[in-house]
Amino acid sequence: MTTEMINARLLSALESAVGAGSLKTGADLPLAALRDWSTERGGTPLALAIPRDTKAASAVIAACHAHGVGVVPQGGMTGLAGGAVPSEGCILLSLAALDRIEEIDPVSGLMVVGAGCILQRIQEAAASVGFFFPLDLGARGSCQIGGNIATNAGGNRVIRYGMMRDLVLGLEVVLADGTVLSMMNRMPKNNAALDMKHLFIGSEGTLGVITRAVLRMHPGVAGANAALVALPGFEAAARLLQHAQKALSGRVSAFELMWNDYYASVLAETALRPPLGEEHPLYALIEMQGADPDADRSSFEAMLEGAFEAGDVIDAAVAQSQRETEAFWALRDGIAELLSRRxxxxxxxxxxxxxxxxxxxxxxxxxxxxxxxxxxxxxxxxxxxxxxxxxxxxxxxxxxxxxxxxxxxxxxxxxxxxxxxxxxGIGLHKKPWLAYTRNGNELALLRQLKDSMDPAGILNPGKVL
CATH class of the missing domain: 3.30.70.2740 (Alpha-Beta Plaits)
Structure with a gap:
């Protein structure tokens, strides 16, 4: 059977799975599906399939497995490592239509969502019931939770709440042959053998395609105390962090460093106002979120006073309002404008x-x-x-x-x-450098795992390993 005949049969099966309007080919392929935020461009896909539920996603993957054609799962396409760009001749599998918030359980502090849910929507849904979903990225308005999970996203608040891995209780995943693996655990404690969801968190779609998730919410926050401080060097920054964590009982929610080259550039190339002078070697944005920021303010300021007395802080600007806190964060987030200019x-x-x-x-x-x-x-x-x-x-x-x-x-x-x-993540862009971080035995085990779970190599082919 010729390649053309195989592709024709596959496209027919995919159309049956997702419907004609949800299968894009040729000139109908949207440009947004061909590249992410990285410089990687990948290959030319055969088609883009947009399933509306797990059953349809399973049918797409099963059809690709039967025809020996690669599947590249796609979320919000905000990745920076080329993990979601097309592989040559692949089927792109968009999870965008799996965008449902199925349930919010305030008693258990959890939320059940589809993989296509936008991160900001999840944050807002948690806030609407008095909770807080702490994962936060600059791409919050367009990245999808399935992609966040598949790349084990980090962001601004890892220091207090952990990586994406720490915010996932359960998953539903479609395996390489189309089998649906339901691991929709709802308990923080479930020690019944190996917790298999961790195989898929951070796997970048190479071991399975995430379709649904059970997320852990945290108690709501009403605001934050924040300060931008000038430091004499990194050793002072390390001491300040240790001091702040001790003084504030581990409640530091962000500790962002900006070296002088960054701080001076963001002020020179944007319209942002300087809270502190530009002559210092290093700057830190330190934040403590809480349910009652006003009540926390005295302890936050006492922490800063202690750092001044120790000589670790040269100068400081303490936010007096939410607007001033946002202005501090605008300096840290000014990287987007700098990138566009450079x-x-x-x-x-x-x-x-x-x-x-x-x-x-x-x-x-x-x-x-x-x-x-x-x-x-x-x-x-x-x-x-x-x-x-x-x-x-x-x-x-x-x-x-x-x-x-x-x-x-x-x-x-x-x-x-x-x-x-x-x-x-690794994706395509960092694949040549993976061995700089993972040793030979680790890489061999990763390949063994990939070969065991995806022997035909159809899931996100060419990525990571």
Missing amino acids: TPTINFDVSVPLSRIGDCVEDIRSALQDAYPTLPLLFFGHAGDSNIHLVAGSIAGIDPTGHGIETIVYEIVRAYSGSVSAEH
Whole structure:
């Protein structure tokens, strides 16, 4: 049977599964389905299927398995590692229509949702019943919870609430042959053998396709106390974090660092006002959320006073209102505008042990400046959870492929026993560097797991491994 005949039969089966209006081919393929927020472009897909429930998603995957054609699951397409771009000749499987909030159980503190639910909608639904869903990303208005789970998303509040993995109680997943695996656990404690949902959280769609989830909500917050502080260096930042966590009983909800290069650039290239002078080596945005921010204010300010007395804080601006808190966060979120002005750039998302972040940043900065003296660099990140972000560029006319810059950065991260991906995943973009973080035995076990669960290799082919 020719490839054309196989494809024709497959498309007929897919149309039966999802309906003619939910199968896109050729010129009808939307451009938004062909690329994510990374620079990876992938291959040319055969079609885009948009199932409206788990049964239809299962039928799509089963048909692809029977015809030996790859399936690439897609969420909100906000990924930064090329994990959802098309593989050549694949079927794109959009989860966008699985956007239902099925249940909110305030007594149990959980929510049951479809994989296509937008993160911001989940946050708002939790807030409507007095709860809080703590995962928060810049792409909150367009990213989907299935993609957040499949990439084990991190974001701004990992220091207090953990990664996406810590917010998932149960999952429903479609396996490579179309089998529906229901693991819709609703209890924080369920120690009945291996908790298999963890096989799929962070697997980037290579072991199964997430269709539904049971999410853990947290008690609601009424606001936050926040401050932007200037620091003499990273050692002071590490001491400040340790001091704040102790003084505030582990309630620090964000600890974002901005090195001087980032802080000065975001003020120079945006219309944002400077809360503090631009002469300091390092800045931290520290936040403590709570049910009664006014009652917490005295302890928050006492924490800052202690840091001043210890010499770890040089200057500080304390938010007096929600608007001022948002203005502090606008500085941290100004990276989006900087990226639009500096394209093309290479955007790094790495992690190293917290105590070594300062040295690692200086080693990376020194090595890149030696190799590329005119290369602009911006350092910032969720340093409270060991995560460093680096923007290098524009790289035009300096290192057009970016390979030389990546090699320098990832070699140093490896030397510090760090990770080439703190929260963005591997996808296509970081696949060449995975061995810098995972050793040979780990990679062999990952391949064994993939071969066992997807022997035909149809799920997100070519990604991660």
